[in-house]
Amino acid sequence: MNEPRPPVEGTWELAILTPLGRQHTVLTLTRRDGRLTGTMRDVRHGEQAELTGLEQHGARLTWAQSITRPMRLNLVFDVTVDGAAMTGQAKAGKLPASRVTGQRATPADG
Numbered sequence: 001m002n003e004p005r006p007p008v009e010g011t012w013e014l015a016i017l018t019p020l021g022r023q024h025t026v027l028t029l030t031r032r033d034g035r036l037t038g039t040m041r042d043v044r045h046g047e048q049a050e051l052t053g054l055e056q057h058g059a060r061l062t063w064a065q066s067i068t069r070p071m072r073l074n075l076v077f078d079v080t081v082d083g084a085a086m087t088g089q090a091k092a093g094k095l096p097a098s099r100v101t102g103q104r105a106t107p108a109d110g
Contacts, residue, residue: 006059008036008081014102016090020070027086027102029054038063045069061086
């Protein structure tokens, strides 16, 4: 039995609490031909990254991305969507997991 899939498309403002301080990002999710795609832009550094391996299982989203600022890292995200809120974690290799919180910046229907 498939878990209900809440709408996640749109723009999300995220805060990632890292050992280097709070990072603010803008997550944009779109669905084309039934496939979920996305990008994330770092507000301070302006770096934008395509999300890879983006999957939705019910209210849970997982993806990976590579960044170069503030340092070169490969990140893996695991978050849960609850209405207009998003919570979870980002993990970079052997570093401790970083808490992720966010809120929807645009309506679910775009």
